[in-house]
Amino acid sequence: MNLSFEIPGLINYWIVIIFMMIGLYIVISHGNLIKKIVGLNIFQVSVFVLYISISKIDGGSAPILDETIKSYSNPLPHVLILTAIVVGVATTSLGLALIVRIREAFGTVEEDDLLKSERLDD
Amino acid sequence: MFEFLTPHQAILIVVIPLLASPICLIVRHSGIAWLIALVASWISFAIAINLLNQVTTVGPISYLLGNWPAPWGIEYKVDTLSAFVLLFISGISSITLIFARKSVYFEIAEDRIYLFYTMFLLAFAGLLGITITGDAFNLFVFLEISSLSSYVLISLGSSRNALTAAYRYLILGTVGATFYVIGVGLLYQMTGTLNIADLADRMPELSDTKTVLISLGFITVGIGLKLGLFPLHVWLPNAYAYAPSVVTAFLAATATKVAVYVLLRVYFTIFGYQIFNKLVIDELLLVLGLIAVISMSIVAIFQTNIKKLLAYSSVAQVGYMVIGISAVTVTGLTSTILHLFNHALIKGGLFLALAAIFLRIKSVKIDDMAGLGKLMPFTMAAFLMSGLSLIGVPLTVGFISKWYLILATLEKGWWPVAIIVLIGSLLSIVYVWKVIEIAYFRPVPDKSSKIKEAPLSMLIPIWILVTANYYFGIATDYTISSALSAAKELMGVAL
Numbered sequence: 001m002n003l004s005f006e007i008p009g010l011i012n013y014w015i016v017i018i019f020m021m022i023g024l025y026i027v028i029s030h031g032n033l034i035k036k037i038v039g040l041n042i043f044q045v046s047v048f049v050l051y052i053s054i055s056k057i058d059g060g061s062a063p064i065l066d067e068t069i070k071s072y073s074n075p076l077p078h079v080l081i082l083t084a085i086v087v088g089v090a091t092t093s094l095g096l097a098l099i100v101r102i103r104e105a106f107g108t109v110e111e112d113d114l115l116k117s118e119r120l121d122d
Numbered sequence: 123m124f125e126f127l128t129p130h131q132a133i134l135i136v137v138i139p140l141l142a143s144p145i146c147l148i149v150r151h152s153g154i155a156w157l158i159a160l161v162a163s164w165i166s167f168a169i170a171i172n173l174l175n176q177v178t179t180v181g182p183i184s185y186l187l188g189n190w191p192a193p194w195g196i197e198y199k200v201d202t203l204s205a206f207v208l209l210f211i212s213g214i215s216s217i218t219l220i221f222a223r224k225s226v227y228f229e230i231a232e233d234r235i236y237l238f239y240t241m242f243l244l245a246f247a248g249l250l251g252i253t254i255t256g257d258a259f260n261l262f263v264f265l266e267i268s269s270l271s272s273y274v275l276i277s278l279g280s281s282r283n284a285l286t287a288a289y290r291y292l293i294l295g296t297v298g299a300t301f302y303v304i305g306v307g308l309l310y311q312m313t314g315t316l317n318i319a320d321l322a323d324r325m326p327e328l329s330d331t332k333t334v335l336i337s338l339g340f341i342t343v344g345i346g347l348k349l350g351l352f353p354l355h356v357w358l359p360n361a362y363a364y365a366p367s368v369v370t371a372f373l374a375a376t377a378t379k380v381a382v383y384v385l386l387r388v389y390f391t392i393f394g395y396q397i398f399n400k401l402v403i404d405e406l407l408l409v410l411g412l413i414a415v416i417s418m419s420i421v422a423i424f425q426t427n428i429k430k431l432l433a434y435s436s437v438a439q440v441g442y443m444v445i446g447i448s449a450v451t452v453t454g455l456t457s458t459i460l461h462l463f464n465h466a467l468i469k470g471g472l473f474l475a476l477a478a479i480f481l482r483i484k485s486v487k488i489d490d491m492a493g494l495g496k497l498m499p500f501t502m503a504a505f506l507m508s509g510l511s512l513i514g515v516p517l518t519v520g521f522i523s524k525w526y527l528i529l530a531t532l533e534k535g536w537w538p539v540a541i542i543v544l545i546g547s548l549l550s551i552v553y554v555w556k557v558i559e560i561a562y563f564r565p566v567p568d569k570s571s572k573i574k575e576a577p578l579s580m581l582i583p584i585w586i587l588v589t590a591n592y593y594f595g596i597a598t599d600y601t602i603s604s605a606l607s608a609a610k611e612l613m614g615v616a617l
Contacts, residue, residue, distance in 0.1 A: 087266045105282035
């Protein structure tokens with residue numbers, strides 16, 4: 001068994017998987033709309049970590065143009081994730097704005113109560 | 123006069139609506155914002171026609187952003203498939219916008235109308251961007267631009283249920299888009315590139331690795347959420363039912379179609395059809411498509427809200443498209459691509475007719491439609507004629523795509539599938555007939571005797587779509603030849 005050697009090397013990926021599952025589980029299981037957004041954020045952040053882990057090279061430095069630096073991490077995933085963070089911020093703010101409106105219209109942010117009022121409206 | 127812009131058409135088609143959108147925000151005037159949106163959309167439509175002509179005569183167009191060479195910079199690529207999809211997205215948007223002026227004025231508070239057009243243009247630009255881009259990550263960005271703006275558009279609906287519908291779509295849409303990003307990340311890890319053509323080059327030698335197969339799984343689920351693939355469609359009926367009528371018409375006709383386009387791109391351009399030998403996604407799609415066709419058509423029959431009825435029917439129609447993909451043959455893909463175009467015409471016509479009805483009777487409940495055949499003869503006739511096309515009566519576009527789908531299934535020897543497709547058509551007769559019966563054969567109730575025909579600015583766009591339903595059902599050369607060459611490109615068969 002060389003498992004004891006593999007886990008430290010892949011620890012980022014294990015963390016990514018654990019956070020991904022936690023995030024997705026919160027989105028599915030919680031009835032509170034704000035908690036769902038929190039879950040969604042955890043889920044998205046795990047993907048950011050996945051991208052950044054992909055770009056890391058053992059012993060590599062930051063990608064700076066300098067003669068002393070021979071090996072450096074791939075900067076492209078970092079840039080991609082900057083974009084994804086912006087998208088995540090937009091999604092979160094839109095989600096929270098919708099929750100404010102939902103609270104004004106229904107007087108609750110709990111899924112169960114919302115479903116009841118929605119059926120009455122229909 | 124504008125010759126110097128011709129080489130930049132591929133970027134202009136996206137950039138014009140993208141830039142028009144903040145201009146709408148600045149002018150803060152409902153009428154001017156509408157005009158800007160309309161002009162931007164028609165310019166994009168004109169460019170799309172030009173692009174399709176150029177692609178069919180000269181061949182695929184590649185546009186390098188900022189002149190950075192392809193695998194490093196972002197590339198925009200137009201081939202027959204993307205030109206075809208661009209054409210009907212911009213066409214539907216242009217026609218919907220003519221219609222939108224009166225309908226939006228009626229359904230949305232006046233001080234918010236300019237915001238509506240801002241969001242509409244963003245959604246439109248996003249959908250065009252998804253179609254034209256040749257970069258897998260850029261595709262995600264456009265996917266989110268179009269999704270975020272469509273959540274806002276849906277939440278503008280007049281009932282408070284629109285808010286919860288938009289929220290649920292936001293949650294599921296974001297999960298879907300994030301799944302897509304995970305898939306792309308895994309592909310980048312294996313190949314070191316994000317350019318779609320480059321990915322396709324490097325894929326054959328990697329297609330045995332688990333990472334690539336897992337990324338295919340993630341992308342399938344992520345895009346499946348976006349296209350309303352059964353059983354990932356739960357957000358769709360409410361989102362369509364409570365959104366403003368114009369938004370429903372626009373999204374139903376374009377958003378799910380673009381998601382199908384992405385699926386085609388990923389399966390056949392990036393991975394290549396050989397991938398189905400390694401992972402049996404085609405059989406999965408076949409089963410889900412068949413369940414969608416039957417179960418969603420049955421659910422549609424029992425709806426009393428016509429918007430919901432048509433929304434469930436949309437999920438069933440996505441089933442037909444997915445069955446076409448699952449055949450993995452040129453005929454199957456032709457039927458899917460034809461149905462993208464045809465279903466956009468059908469559902470665009472139906473939802474616009476419904477929007478006109480809503481303007482007059484202030485309801486989309488089936489019982490309130492009694493006697494509408496007499497009160498709004500032109501609108502109801504348009505609904506009936508688009509309905510016939512939905513069923514797939516000969517001489518309509520609906521018939522053409524179903525005909526090709528049945529040919530594709532029989533070519534594979536799947537006669538039980540062909541039978542189920544026919545049963546699905548029979549079920550659609552039931553739900554279309556339900557509306558027709560009440561509208562034409564119930565007496566006019568006293569309270570609604572003052573209802574007038576829809577205004578001309580609505581009837582004209584509706585009838586343009588209805589006419590297109592029959593024109594492309596009879597003169598089929600143009601659409602079939604485009605769809606066939608797009609399908610051949612995807613399958614890698616010589617033209």
